[in-house]
Amino acid sequence: MSTDAIVLLKNDHKTVEKLFKQFEKAGEDAYDEKRRIADSIIEELTVHAYIEEEIFYPAAREAVPETKDHVLESVEEHHVVVWMLSELLGMDPKEETFDAKVTVLTENVRHHVEEEEDEWFPEVRSAMGRKQLQELGQRMIDARSDAPKNPLELKSAKA
Numbered sequence: 001m002s003t004d005a006i007v008l009l010k011n012d013h014k015t016v017e018k019l020f021k022q023f024e025k026a027g028e029d030a031y032d033e034k035r036r037i038a039d040s041i042i043e044e045l046t047v048h049a050y051i052e053e054e055i056f057y058p059a060a061r062e063a064v065p066e067t068k069d070h071v072l073e074s075v076e077e078h079h080v081v082v083w084m085l086s087e088l089l090g091m092d093p094k095e096e097t098f099d100a101k102v103t104v105l106t107e108n109v110r111h112h113v114e115e116e117e118d119e120w121f122p123e124v125r126s127a128m129g130r131k132q133l134q135e136l137g138q139r140m141i142d143a144r145s146d147a148p149k150n151p152l153e154l155k156s157a158k159a
């Protein structure tokens with residue numbers, strides 16, 4: 001299995017996209033299923049944001065200083081997402097705003113992922129090269145277990 005940092009991040013993006021699609025397909029009244037999917041989304045995105053904020057973003061910013069603005073905007077986008085995750089965490093799926101929150105979260109994350117993958121990752125890849133990306137990816141794998149359970153403990157929550 002590849003430890004390339006960008007491959008790993010893209011795999012996470014795919015995992016989350018699958019969960020979004022599952023949620024979209026779930027029936028209006030499938031409250032237990034929607035709660036379960038939301039919990040998986042929260043968990044996946046919290047770990048993903050953690051390794052990006054702690055490891056990938058700082059390393060990428062150092063490797064491609066011209067993308068500093070992009071990194072700063074990305075952290076602000078995480079900030080919004082992380083607060084939405086924290087609201088969903090304790091929410092009853094029967095509440096009428098539950099689906100609306102997941103829908104807006106989905107839109108935000110899709111936009112964010114598109115910007116990361118289309119504009120930014122290719123620049124980072126060419127600046128870093130294979131070996132560095134593999135080392136970075138290994139550090140990211142090792143750090144996954146240190147991620148907080150509560151999204152509000154992420155750095156971006158306070159950004």
Ligand SMILES: [Fe+2]
Nearest residue numbers: 052074112116
């Ligand atoms: Fe991100």
Ligand SMILES: [Fe+2]
Nearest residue numbers: 009052113116
């Ligand atoms: Fe990402």
